Amino acid sequence: MAIASKKIPAPDKVKVRTALLSVSDKTGIVELARALHEMGVRLLSTGGTHKAIAAEGIPVTDVSDVTGFPEIMDGRVKTLHPLVHGGLLAIRDDQEHQAAMAEHGIGAIDLLAINLYPFEEVRAKGEDYPTTVENIDIGGPAMLRAAAKNHAYVTVLTDPSDYPALLQSLRFDDGCTSYEYRKSQAAKAFARTAAYDAAISNWFAEALGIEIPRYRVIGGVLKEKMRYGENPHQSAGFYVTGENRKGVATATLLQGKQLSYNNINDTDAAFELVSGFLPENGPACAIIKHANPCGVAVGSSLVEAYKRALACDPTSAFGGIIALNRMLDAEAAEEIIKLFTEVIIAPEASPEACAIVARKPNLRLLVTGGLPDPRERGLSAKTVAGGLLVQTRDNGIVEDLDLRVVTKRAPTPSELEDMKFAFKVAKHVKSNAVVYAKDGTTVGIGAGQMSRVDSARIAAIKAEEAARLMGLDKPLTVGSAVASEAFLPFPDSLLSMVEAGATAVIQPGGSMRDDEVIRTADEHGIAMVFTGMRHFLH
Incomplete structure (x- = not known):
């Protein structure tokens, strides 16, 4: 049954007379405390925050002196007290609340500044189970929610970035905050605790191996507000979830303008693809356009891998994303900047390479500090109307499969090597997907068609165009291996591959017509391997 409101109107202006400051991240807290003190605000604080403020000679009262109860249990119990929560939750214009405050000696708290134990950072570092649990904040979220609920009277701050706007408001309005400002800060506080609890619940599910929990919440922290989404009429923001995975969300932008929504989506697709090629097995390059690869290759050097990847479809590569599995070196950088490219992403970049890329100031250069583990499960999610589809990441690796x-x-x-290479790439091509490969290079890619036979034909057409640009008299699909990310439902797809000149096919198998497809392969002298694993990507 819902709790009825007494419908007491909220005041517009509330004078800040008492503030409680209790933060894990001490950034800016001394400056905030000093400014509040100079405005005549009484300061309350706890633990390390109290020490940091007092050490600067700023008058501050320990919460323990207010509650009459010391911090105990290594600081786990300090603010979970009626004199604190009563001060945050009291409705100042309610006579019954006023009487309770007077009877129990509860003083009003008008401002709460809290940031939480660094659970997300500890989780991202992969700390052990007890350490991660110890960094779950209890009192902080409780106070944030209390203050946010009572935003009619209480201003709540959740982040050091909030401090300047608060001080500006207080100085402008004679030490008061407006109702609209308090509402906006309350909304931010509830969002913060929601994201915090989401990180905790997802960590528990991960730690306990619960892949499909009863409740699933995915939260994040805004990394940047985007100019727009996929199209100019859509608004968008880029949020980071705290997942400990190298990639575009954790990368450092060394140069170039802000990445767009589409840049981020495509860059993620590129880096996830290239991460499947381990650096110790040789340099690899993936070129992505509209989240689909238009060229992937390995080589004896990065520049060779890039040139071979580019040769697959140089027309589509224009304005694309280039992902590398090794440190960007000067030789590769010199070659890459010859083509208009939106983004380069690599684990590292040499100083010489950075200087070369700097000749193209609008070209974004991202470094990640490493490659994501292609075998790591993790989560992926997408929205549907009224719901959220969540699944474990596709961490199937062709090297781990029992090929038949x-x-x-x-x-x-x-x-066989080209089969594995093609199947590794096909995993990252939108379904229906067909990939031709030869000598560690994609020579034709067909993506996202409603019919698999159309994907096979488009890939072959792309290969013919590339051969023509290279001055060859026959497409590179002649003598190639071809991969399909899902089973071949009819022999027609296979016949298109044979017509293109492929001599070997790798596919998951599992069609009702597998026997018919295999017979057709035998009739044409084709070698065919089943993986037993599908890689749909929609």
């Missing part, structure tokens, strides 16, 4: 030769002819060693 299903045709009379087994693939040659070189065909």
Whole structure:
């Protein structure tokens, strides 16, 4: 049953007379305390925050002196007290609340500045279970929610970035805050505790191996407000969830203008793809356009890998995203800047490479400090009307699969390597996906078609165009291996691959017509391998 409101109107202006400051992140707290003291505000504080303020000679009262109860249990119990929560929750214009405050000696708290134990940071560092649990804040969220609920009278701050606007408001309005300002800060406080609790609940599910919990909340902290979303009429923001995974969300932008919504989406797709190629196995490059690869290759050097990737579809690569699995070096940088490119992302970049890229000031250069683990499960999510689809990340790796030769002819060693390469790329191509590869390079990619046979044909057409640009008399799909991210439902897709000149096919298998497809492969001397794992990507 809902609790009825007494419908007492909230005042517009509230004078800040008493403030409680209790923060984990001490950034700016001394400056805030000094400014509040100079405005005549009484300061209350706890633990390390009290010490930091008092050390600067600023008058401040320890909360323990207010409650008459010491901090105990390593600081776990200090603010969970009626004299604190009563001061935050009391409705000042309610006579019954006024009487309770007078009877129990509860003083009003008009301003609360709190930031929480650094749970997200501790989780991201991968600390052990007891350490992570110890960094779950209890009193902080309780006070934030109390102050935010009673925003008719209480101003709540959740982040050091809030301090300047508060002080400006107090100086402008004779030490008062407005109702609209308090409402906006309350909304921020509830969002903060929601994101905090989401991080905790998701960590518990991860730590306990609960993949489909009864309640699932995904929260994040705004990293930047974007100019717009996929299109100019859509608003957008970029939020980071605190997941301990190298990538675009944790990368450092060394140069270039702000990334757009589409840049971030495409850059993530590029870096996730290239992370499947371990640096110790050789340099690799992936070029992405509209979240689909238009060229992927390995090579003896980064510049060779880049040139080979570019040759697959140089037209589509214009204005694309380039992802590298090794440190960007000068030689590769010199070659890359010849083409108009939106973003380069790599684990690192040499000083010489940075200087070369700087010749193109609008070209974004991101470094991540490492590659994400392609075997890590993690979570991915997308919204639907009225709901949220959440799944574990597709961490299937072709090297981990039990490949099964299903045709009379087994693939040659070189065909098998190209099969694995193509299947690794196909995992990152929008379904329906068909990828032709030869000698560690994509030579034709067909993405996102409603019919798999159309994907096979488009990939072959792309290969013909690339061969024409290179001055070759035949497409590179001749003698190639081809991968399909899902089973071939009919022989027609296979026949298109044969027509393009492919000699080996890798696919998950599992179609009702597998026998018919295998017979067709045998009739054309094709080697075919089943992986047993599908990689739909929508």
